[in-house]
Amino acid sequence: MGGRRRLTGPVIALALTAGALGCSGVVFAAGPTLTARAAVIMDAATGEVLWERNASEPLPPASTTKVMTAIVALESGRLDDSFRVSANAAETPPSKINLRAGERVQLRSLLYALLLNSANDAAEVIAEGVAGSEEQFAALMNARAHQLGASTAHFVNPHGLTAPGHVASALDLATIFRHALQQPLLREILETRETRVPIESASTFWVSLHSHNRLLTGYQYPVIGKTGYTRPARRCFVGAATHDDREIIIALLGATDLWGDAKRLFAQGFGAGPERPPTVMARAVPHRRMVRQAQVVPARAEGDAEAPAEAHADSAAAQYTVQIGPFATRRAATASRGRLAHRGYTALLTGRTLRLGSFSNRSRAERLAARLQSTGYHATVVALR
Secondary structure (H helix, E strand, O other): OOOOOOOOOHHHHHHHHHHHHOOOOOOOOOOOOOOOOEEEEEEOOOOOEEEEEOOOOOEOOHHHHHHHHHHHHHHOOOOOOEEEOOHHHHOOOOOOOOOOOOOEEEHHHHHHHHHHOOOHHHHHHHHHHHHOOHHHHHHHHHHHHHHHOOOOOEOOOOOOOOOOOOEEOHHHHHHHHHHHOOOHHHHHHHOOOEEEEEEEOOOEEEEEEEOOOOOOOOOOOOEEEEEEEEOOOEEEEEEEEEEOOEEEEEEEEEEOOHHHHHHHHHHHHHOOOOOOOOOOOOOOOOOOOOOEEOOOOOHHHOOOOOOOOOOOOOOOOOOEEEEEOOOOOHHHHHHHHHHHHHOOOOOEEEOOEEEEEEEOOHHHHHHHHHHHHOOOOOEEEEEOO
C-alpha cells in the first residue's frame, strides 16, 4: 500500500474513524483498496492532488497514451484536413477500425476513432499526417507533455503499444487529462457513446464507433475518460466525473479490476461512502447503415501489440517473421521464451529458435526486431517465402 498520500477531507475522517475503533493494535491505511499498481485523485479545477498511491512511478500507460495524441492533434489546427492512410498505418495491430492503404480520413473523424474505439491505425494516421512520421510525432507529444507539467512521461508512439521507454505516471496522466478537459471538442468526443464517421475511398462509406468506457452511462456519476490495456501494462484508465458542481480526475495504472478500482477512487474523491445503486440511463440506438465494422478484439487483447497481430504466423499474407536464436539448447530457448512471455511477447518455439510475428511488410518486422535488439536479444528478420 506504499506511496505518498496527501490526506484531505474524507480521507482524514476515515483515518480518524479507524484510529478511534482501536482494532487490537491493527493499523488501517487510509484510502481505498485497489488492484492498481499506481493511482491518483486530482481536483480538476485546481490541479491539487487529493490522494495518491505510487502516483509518480513511470509505468506503461497502454492506450491512455491516446489522450496526449489527441491533444497534439487538436492543437495542430488541422481538424478539417483529410489524411491519407499509409500501408504502415493500415498494418498497425488491433484495436483498429480496419483502415486500408489509400483511404483518406478527416482528422476530426480520426479523433473520434482514436478516443472511442481506441483505434491504433487511426493513431498512426494522425501521427504521420500531423508530423510526417511516428518518431517526429512522439517528439511533439513529449515536448507538449512536459510543457503541461507531465515531467516523467516519455512517449515512443501515438497509440501506447508496448515499446521500451514508453512510460507515464498516474500523475502525468491526470495532469494531461486536466488539460484535455479544457478542450471542448475532446470533452464532446469523450461524452459520445456511439457515432459514425465517414471514410473516403472510391466512394464515401461510414464506420460505426463505440466507446470502451463502461462508466459513461449506468453509473452514479457519468464518467468521461480513456481506457487502455496491454499485457505488460495491465488495465489502465484516466477519466473525470462531476458531482455537486465539483469535478475530479482519477488515473490508475496496472489494475486487474479496472472498473472496481475506478468506482472506489470516485467514491473516495467525492466522499460518497458505500456506492449507491447505479442510475440507468438511456442508450442511443445505433444507426443501422454502415459498410464496415471496426475490428472486434477481445477486451483482454485491446491495444496489445503482441497478442492479436505479432504473435501468430498463420496469415496467408505473411512474408516475414522475427527470429531469435538458435540457442545452444532447446532448454535455453524455452527459458528465453518464458522471459519474453513475461514481457508480453508470444514466441513460437521451433527447435532451438524462437519466432515472433507474421508480417506482410518487412519494415514492420524490422521494427519489432529493433525493439527486441534494444533489450539485449539478437533478433533477425527472416523471409517466410
